[in-house]
Amino acid sequence: MVKSADNQQSPALQFLIFTLMSIGIVLLFNFIALGIVAAIYGMAPVMQISRMDFSDPDSTRALYLLQIISTTVPLFIAPLIFARFSAKDTTTYLKPTVQFPWLLMIIVFVVMLISAPLVEALSNINQQMVLPKFLKGIEDWMRSSEQQAQKLTKAILRMDSIGDMLKNLFLVGLLTAIAEEFMFRGVLQTIMLRWTGNTHAAIWITAALFSAFHMEFFGFLPRMLLGGLFGYFVAYSGSIWPAVWAHFINNGTAVIVTYLFQHKKIKLNPDDSHTFNAPGYLFSLIIVILLLLVYKNVAQGKKPALN
Structure with missing residues (x-):
C-alpha cells in the first residue's frame, strides 16, 4: 500500500x-x-x-x-x-479486502430480498411529490428527465434471448455495481467520513449523492435507501464487496424479473408499484433493521466497524 x-x-x-x-x-x-x-x-x-x-x-x-x-x-x-x-x-479509499466473514454475503442477500416492500413504499411516496406552483417549470423538467431515463432503461432491458439476459446481468448488473460502489462507497464515503467524523452522516450524505447522480428525481428516496444499505454493508465490514454483491442483487433481480415478464414466464410486472401492502411495508422495515444489527455483530466479531 x-x-x-x-x-x-x-x-x-x-x-x-x-x-x-x-x-x-x-x-x-x-x-x-x-x-x-x-x-x-x-x-x-x-x-x-x-x-x-x-x-x-x-x-x-x-x-x-x-x-x-x-x-x-x-x-x-x-x-x-x-x-x-x-x-x-x-x-482505504477502495476497500478491496476480502478479509471479512463470508456469512455477511448471505445476510446481504436476505436483506436485499426483504427490503423490496420498503423500497416500493418509498417509491410510492416519491411518486406523489408535487412542487409549489412557482416551481412548476422545474417539476416539468424533473418529470421529463424521469421519463427519458425510463425509456433508456427499457431500451437496454429489452431482451429477446437468454443471451441478452446474461449480457445484461454482466453489463448492467455486475460492471455497474463494481464501478458505482468504487466511486460512492469507496472514495466518496471515505471522504465524507473524514469530513464529518461520523459514520452515519457519511453513509447518508453519500447515499443522497448516489441517488442524485442518477438524475431520477421521482425515484430519489428508494435509491437513497439502497445507497444507505450499501453504505452500512461497507462501513461494518471494511470491504467494498458486500456492497457490490448487494448492488448486483438489486440490478440483477430487475434484469431477471424483466426478462421473465417479457417472455410471459411470470405475471409479476416489474413496473408494478403496488405489489405489497402496509403490513408488508412495516414488516420489511423491522426485519431490515434487525438484519442490519445481525450483520454488524457478525462483522464486528472479526473486525470492528469504521468509526
Whole structure:
C-alpha cells in the first residue's frame, strides 16, 4: 500500500479534486464513446437515441456502447486514479479486502430480498411529490428527465434471448455495481467520513449523492435507501464487496424479473408499484433493521466497524 496523503489533503479539497477529476474523465470518455459509435454505426443511431427512437436495432447496440464507454468505464477509472495518485491509499479509499466473514454475503442477500416492500413504499411516496406552483417549470423538467431515463432503461432491458439476459446481468448488473460502489462507497464515503467524523452522516450524505447522480428525481428516496444499505454493508465490514454483491442483487433481480415478464414466464410486472401492502411495508422495515444489527455483530466479531 502506498502511504496515505490524508495529512496533505483536507476532505474538502479531496472532494473538489475527485469531483473535477470525475467530470473530466466522464467528458473525455463521452467523446471517445461518440467516436467509436460513429465509426461503427455512423451518426444515425446517435441521432435516433437523442430522439428516444429505438426502432432500429443499431440504435440499441449503439446505446449499449455509449452506456458502457461513456458512463461505466469512467466511473470505474476515476476512483482508481484518485485512490492511487491523489489520495495515495488504495486500501482505504477502495476497500478491496476480502478479509471479512463470508456469512455477511448471505445476510446481504436476505436483506436485499426483504427490503423490496420498503423500497416500493418509498417509491410510492416519491411518486406523489408535487412542487409549489412557482416551481412548476422545474417539476416539468424533473418529470421529463424521469421519463427519458425510463425509456433508456427499457431500451437496454429489452431482451429477446437468454443471451441478452446474461449480457445484461454482466453489463448492467455486475460492471455497474463494481464501478458505482468504487466511486460512492469507496472514495466518496471515505471522504465524507473524514469530513464529518461520523459514520452515519457519511453513509447518508453519500447515499443522497448516489441517488442524485442518477438524475431520477421521482425515484430519489428508494435509491437513497439502497445507497444507505450499501453504505452500512461497507462501513461494518471494511470491504467494498458486500456492497457490490448487494448492488448486483438489486440490478440483477430487475434484469431477471424483466426478462421473465417479457417472455410471459411470470405475471409479476416489474413496473408494478403496488405489489405489497402496509403490513408488508412495516414488516420489511423491522426485519431490515434487525438484519442490519445481525450483520454488524457478525462483522464486528472479526473486525470492528469504521468509526
